[in-house]
Each structure stands twice: as structure tokens, then as C-alpha cells.
Amino acid sequence: MTRAKxxxxxxxxxxxxxxxxxxxxxxxxxxxxxxxxxxxxAIIGPNGAGKxxxxxxxxxxxxxxxxxxxxxxxxxxTRMDEARIANLGIGRKFQKPTVxxxxxxxxxxxxxxxxxxxxxxxxxxxxxxxxxxxxxEVFETISLSADRDRLAGDLSHxxxxxxxxxxxxxxxxxxxxxxxxxxxxxxxETEQTAELLKSIAKSHSVVxxxxxxxxxxxxxxxxxxxxxxxxxxxxxxxxxxxxxQVIEVYLGR
Amino acid sequence: xxxxxxxxxxSLIGRLVTSNVGSMITLAVLFAVAIVVPLLNMATxxxxxxxxxxxxxxxxxxxxxxxxxALSVDLIWGYCGILSLGHGAFFALGGYAMGMYMMRQIGxxxxxxxxxxxxxxxxxxWQELPWYWYGFDNFFFAMVMVALVPGILAFAFGWFAxxxxxxxxxxxxxxxxxxxxxMLAFFRNDMGFGGNNGLTDFKDILGFDLQADGTRAGLxxxxxxxxxxxxxxxxxxxxxxxxxxxxxxxxxxxxxxxxGYRVEYYRLFVFILSAVMAGIAGAxxxxxxxxxxxxxxxxxxxxxxxxxxxxxxxxxLHGAILGAFMVNYAKSYLTGAMPEVWLFALGGLFxxxxxxxPKGVVGLVAKGSQQWQLRRRSARDxxxxxxxxxxGAK
Numbered sequence: 001m002t003r004a005k006x007x008x009x010x011x012x013x014x015x016x017x018x019x020x021x022x023x024x025x026x027x028x029x030x031x032x033x034x035x036x037x038x039x040x041x042a043i044i045g046p047n048g049a050g051k052x053x054x055x056x057x058x059x060x061x062x063x064x065x066x067x068x069x070x071x072x073x074x075x076x077x078t079r080m081d082e083a084r085i086a087n088l089g090i091g092r093k094f095q096k097p098t099v100x101x102x103x104x105x106x107x108x109x110x111x112x113x114x115x116x117x118x119x120x121x122x123x124x125x126x127x128x129x130x131x132x133x134x135x136x137e138v139f140e141t142i143s144l145s146a147d148r149d150r151l152a153g154d155l156s157h158x159x160x161x162x163x164x165x166x167x168x169x170x171x172x173x174x175x176x177x178x179x180x181x182x183x184x185x186x187x188x189e190t191e192q193t194a195e196l197l198k199s200i201a202k203s204h205s206v207v208x209x210x211x212x213x214x215x216x217x218x219x220x221x222x223x224x225x226x227x228x229x230x231x232x233x234x235x236x237x238x239x240x241x242x243x244x245q246v247i248e249v250y251l252g253r
Numbered sequence: 254x255x256x257x258x259x260x261x262x263x264s265l266i267g268r269l270v271t272s273n274v275g276s277m278i279t280l281a282v283l284f285a286v287a288i289v290v291p292l293l294n295m296a297t298x299x300x301x302x303x304x305x306x307x308x309x310x311x312x313x314x315x316x317x318x319x320x321x322x323a324l325s326v327d328l329i330w331g332y333c334g335i336l337s338l339g340h341g342a343f344f345a346l347g348g349y350a351m352g353m354y355m356m357r358q359i360g361x362x363x364x365x366x367x368x369x370x371x372x373x374x375x376x377x378x379w380q381e382l383p384w385y386w387y388g389f390d391n392f393f394f395a396m397v398m399v400a401l402v403p404g405i406l407a408f409a410f411g412w413f414a415x416x417x418x419x420x421x422x423x424x425x426x427x428x429x430x431x432x433x434x435x436m437l438a439f440f441r442n443d444m445g446f447g448g449n450n451g452l453t454d455f456k457d458i459l460g461f462d463l464q465a466d467g468t469r470a471g472l473x474x475x476x477x478x479x480x481x482x483x484x485x486x487x488x489x490x491x492x493x494x495x496x497x498x499x500x501x502x503x504x505x506x507x508x509x510x511x512x513g514y515r516v517e518y519y520r521l522f523v524f525i526l527s528a529v530m531a532g533i534a535g536a537x538x539x540x541x542x543x544x545x546x547x548x549x550x551x552x553x554x555x556x557x558x559x560x561x562x563x564x565x566x567x568x569x570l571h572g573a574i575l576g577a578f579m580v581n582y583a584k585s586y587l588t589g590a591m592p593e594v595w596l597f598a599l600g601g602l603f604x605x606x607x608x609x610x611p612k613g614v615v616g617l618v619a620k621g622s623q624q625w626q627l628r629r630r631s632a633r634d635x636x637x638x639x640x641x642x643x644x645g646a647k
Binding site (some may be wrong): 059072082083087091092094098100101102103107110111112117119122125146150160167169171245 | 490493494495497498500501504505507508509510511512513514515516517521574
């Protein structure tokens with residue numbers, strides 16, 4: 001079922017043979033996952049399948065016990081911290097929307113703006129016209145232009161999710177990891193989010209972890225099913241939904 | 254804190270001074286105090302009703318130092334969420350550095366008349382000056398140490414704590430342990446800092462007699478200027494992008510990390526800066542009170558600073574200054590009038606502020622003025638509406 005292993009230089013993210021255990025519990029068990037440059041990939045799986053741990057490993061929050069995590073065909077991520085990986089061009093959206101609530105929506109985007117993250121350069125930083133245009137552009141993309149001066153904490157749940165996606169875009173990453181973007185959203189918001197991610201995927205590689213099957217269908221993405229820390233199946237949504245093993249895992253043994 | 258988004262076209266002065274009503278008032282009051290109080294002390298006759306007596310001048314001078322100390326705590330606690338319960342340690346270290354300079358200035362005018370050794374060393378039968386006292390006879394060297402010693406301690410402490418991602422209550426506890434350990438160390442006679450008596454009996458600073466009116470006024474002005482400068486520096490920081498990053502770290506540390514900010518470096522930077530500010534406050538405090546001893550390291554002192562900031566209003570800068578003045582004035586008054594009540598009042602105040610005034614006095618005032626404006630606006634709207642209606646009736 002799994003596709004043939006692609007060449008390293010074709011991948012944006014190359015996760016090979018990664019295992020992580022917490023106090024004897026194997027959260028990831030020899031996980032291998034290859035995301036091609038420019039791909040939009042959905043990852044599904046029951047609770048505890050290792051989806052969030054996989055993201056933690058890629059973004060530097062958790063160190064794998066064994067295995068390789070290689071970004072952009074050559075950069076080893078397993079020894080780097082979160083900030084370094086973020087600056088390399090991997091953006092991550094959390095499951096629970098996490099924005100800077102006591103700051104304005106505009107400041108949230110400005111803080112995420114790609115550039116020098118040095119303490120001393122932040123002392124003298126000034127937005128230039130080009131950067132301001134970039135912020136406006138992202139405001140258009142996430143449809144929050146009217147809310148730019150509001151406090152991020154006053155936004156609705158769905159708007160916060162979009163703001164967070166907007167912050168990822170400001171970082172100008174090559175790869176976006178998006179954890180359950182439509183959890184708690186209304187149907188209309190879910191639909192809008194699917195459109196948003198599809199348009200982002202035109203110019204970025206995107207990995208989406210999601211439970212909501214309608215949403216995954218709307219994304220029309222290649223699907224990977226995780227189970228007990230490794231890949232159970234891979235293919236189109238229809239193919240994996242008809243997969244015996246997948247049905248067994250989802251419907252219970 | 255929302256008032257930290259400056260308009261891009263604003264000049265530096267506009268950004269620091271006029272972008273915020275609280276900061277305008279604070280700076281105006283501080284400048285006025287820096288000029289008027291020493292003037293009223295020096296230039297008016299003692300029996301004049303507007304005369305500021307000496308005791309009042311040194312009391313206010315002390316408050317200015319406390320306000321600077323409170324400002325340093327507000328910078329890290331209010332803006333970066335680092336609750337240090339050991340900031341008194343940096344204050345005391347700055348104070349000790351200044352005290353060492355003034356001890357060396359005593360020269361052979363001490364009780365034992367030893368030109369090299371301070372009295373307590375002669376008393377301990379020490380034969381020569383310990384190496385770490387070298388250089389403190391030089392004012393410039395001592396002033397460098399005032400900033401450097403707290404700065405280095407803050408660097409060492411922060412480097413390990415922030416890199417290991419120690420935050421929240423754990424950080425508060427180890428900061429308290431730090432000041433407690435220093436207190437125990439400074440209590441020991443063989444540390445060479447005068448044991449439990451500390452350093453005292455100072456005679457002069459830069460050749461000026463500490464008892465002279467002019468020196469006292471000079472120290473007062475120096476404290477006021479230090480506070481004003483520190484306030485402007487802090488305003489600059491919190492209105493810069495760095496300030497936004499600090500607030501971002503305070504509110505959502507992980508988000509800040511995952512958009513690429515090295516959280517520990519930002520924390521370390523403000524922590525060191527704050528420690529240096531506290532050290533300067535201590536250095537200005539010691540010549541005005543004439544003594545520095547290990548009791549300045551007691552954890553209770555550090556907790557008191559946090560209460561000043563909480564009462565005034567955390568994360569506003571001017572709130573910290575206001576809180577330091579208010580609580581210390583209450584302390585001076587109560588410890589004189591009803592000494593046994595003071596600690597209960599302080600504890601009660603902290604509970605009251607935490608429960609009912611989470612944004613302190615400044616927050617209360619801001620809320621009050623907002624409501625007043627709202628009411629005025631709705632009254633105006635009502636009037637306009639009734640005008641419209643009466644017009645329609647015609």
C-alpha cells in the first residue's frame with residue numbers, strides 16, 4: 001500500500017525509521033514518512049497514533065531515540081532546537097489556537113514576520129514598506145483585514161485559527177505543519193479553512209493532521225494513516241477508507 | 254497591555270513621552286520632584302511652611318531608589334512574566350559595591366585608624382585587604398562593579414535557569430533560594446563584608462561629606478535622574494519590537510519559540526538589564542541611608558518589591574513607580590504610628606490587590622476614566638437624540 005520510497009533530494013521532509021518512547025511507551029515506532037516538495041498531505045489516525053509526537057519530532061520539541069529527520073533534502077533536524085528549525089522554514093500550527101492574546105492582530109502578524117530574530121536587532125527594528133505590504137497581503141489571505149486593530153484575544157475561535165495560519169504564512173516557511181485546524185469550527189468555517197489551506201498549498205508544502213473526514217475530503221489530499229506510532233496505510237482518501245486494516249483500527253477490534 | 258503599538262511616523266521622543274498619558278504624567282512629576290524638593294530643602298528657611306526638612310528629603314530619596322527597584326521588577330515580571338522573588342539580592346549587591354567604595358574612603362579616620370583596612374577587618378585581626386576589595390578605593394571602578402556584579406550574577410542565574418526552561422513558580426522559588434543563600438553567606442564574618450553589621454560609618458563620597466545638606470540634595474537629584482533615565486530606557490524597550498516579543502513570550506512562550514524566537518536569549522537580556530537597574534538602585538540607596546547589611550538579602554524584602562509592583566499595576570512601568578511610593582509611604586507611616594500592624598497590613602494589601610485589583614491602582618484609574626468617558630459619551634448621545642426629537646416635533 002505504501003508508496004515506494006522517494007529519492008531524498010525530491011523530499012521536503014524525510015522521516016526515516018524514527019522511534020520515540022516515553023517511559024517505555026512507544027509513541028513512534030520505526031515511523032517512515034516522506035513528504036515531497038510542494039505536496040499537500042493529510043495525516044489521520046486514532047488517538048495516540050503518534051500524530052502530535054511526529055510533529056514534535058519534526059519541529060525540535062522532542063528528540064527521537066533513533067532515526068533520521070531530514071529537511072529539504074539535506075538538513076538534519078534531530079539536533080536542532082525549535083527556534084532554529086522555525087528559522088529554517090518550518091512553521092507549525094498548534095491544535096489549540098495559540099496566538100498572542102494581549103496584542104493586536106496586526107502585532108501578531110508583525111511578530112511572525114520573517115527576518116532577523118536577534119535580541120539586539122529587535123531593539124531597533126522598523127517595518128519597511130515592503131514588509132507592510134506583505135502583512136496586508138496575508139490579511140487578505142486569511143480574511144481578517146477588518147480586525148487588524150482588535151486584540152487577538154477578542155477574536156472568535158475560528159478567527160484565531162486563521163490568525164495562527166496567517167502567522168505561519170508571515171514566517172514564509174517552506175513547510176507548514178498544521179495540527180487539527182478545524183477542531184471546534186462551524187461548517188462554514190471548516191469549508192473556508194479547506195479553501196485557505198488549498199490555496200496555501202499551491203506555493204508551500206503542507207502537512208495537515210486532522211480527524212474530520214469531510215474536511216480531509218475537501219482538501220483532496222494524499223492521505224497517510226498512522227497507527228500505534230507507524231504508518232498503517234497511504235493513498236487517496238477512498239483507498240484508505242476501504243482498506244481492511246484501517247477499518248479494523250477505526251471501528252475497533 | 255495594548256498601548257504599545259507606536260505609529261510608525263512617530264519620533265523617538267513622541268514614542269517615549271507623549272504616546273501614553275501615564276508616562277507623560279510620570280515624567281512631569283519626576284522632573285518636578287527632582288528640581289523642587291531639593292530646592293525647597295536648601296533654599297527655604299527651616300521655619301518656612303514650604304520647607305522640606307532633611308528627614309523628608311532622605312525619605313523621598315530612599316523612595317526614589319525603591320521606585321527604580323520596582324521598575325526593574327516590573328520590566329521582567331510585567332512584560333516578560335519572570336516573577337523574581339530574589340531581586341533584593343541584586344539591589345543589595347549594588348549597595349555593597351557602593352558601600353565598599355565608601356568604606357575605603359574612610360581611610361585612617363576609622364576607630365582603629367588603619368589607613369588600609371576597614372574597622373571590621375582590624376577587629377577580625379586581618380593583616381591585609383582581601384583581593385576582592387582591590388580597586389574599590391577608585392570611584393569609577395566601584396561604579397562599574399555596581400553594574401557588573403549584579404549583571405554577572407543575573408547572567409549566571411539566568412543562563413542556567415532559562416536554558417533549562419525553568420519558568421513560573423519554580424523560577425520564583427530558586428530566585429528566592431538565591432537571595433537566601435547570599436544572605437547566609439554575607440552574614441559570615443569571614444566573607445569579608447562586615448558580617449551581620451555590614452558596612453557602615455561612611456564619611457564621604459567623592460570627597461563630599463555625607464552629612465552635608467548639599468551632598469544629600471545631590472544624592473537625591475542623582476536618584477531622581479537615575480529613575481528618569483531608567484524609566485525612559487524601559488519605555489524605549491517596551492515600545493520597541495523587543496517589547497512585543499517579551500509580551501509574546503509572556504503570553505504564549507511556545508508560539509514565540511515556534512515562530513523562531515530564541516526565548517531564552519530574550520529572557521536573559523531583560524533579566525540582566527533588570528538586575529543592573531536594581532544594582533544601581535542599591536548603590537544610590539546606601540549612601541542615603543548610611544548602611545548596608547545582609548538583612549537587605551532577606552527573601553521578605555524581595556517579596557515586598559513584588560507587592561509594590563502589584564499594588565501600582567503590573568506591566569505599566571509607571572504603576573511600579575507609583576506602587577513603590579504608595580506602599581513605602583504607608584510603611585513609613587504605619588511603622589511609626591502602629592508598628593505591630595504593618596506586616597498584617599502588607600499581607601492584607603497583597604491579598605486585596607490580587608483579588609480585587611488585578612491591574613493595580615493604574616488599572617483601576619484607567620478603568621474609571623474609561624467608564625467616565627463612556628458615560629459622558631452616552632449622555633451626549635442622549636442629549637443629541639432628544640434635540641433631534643424636539644426638532645422633529647416642530
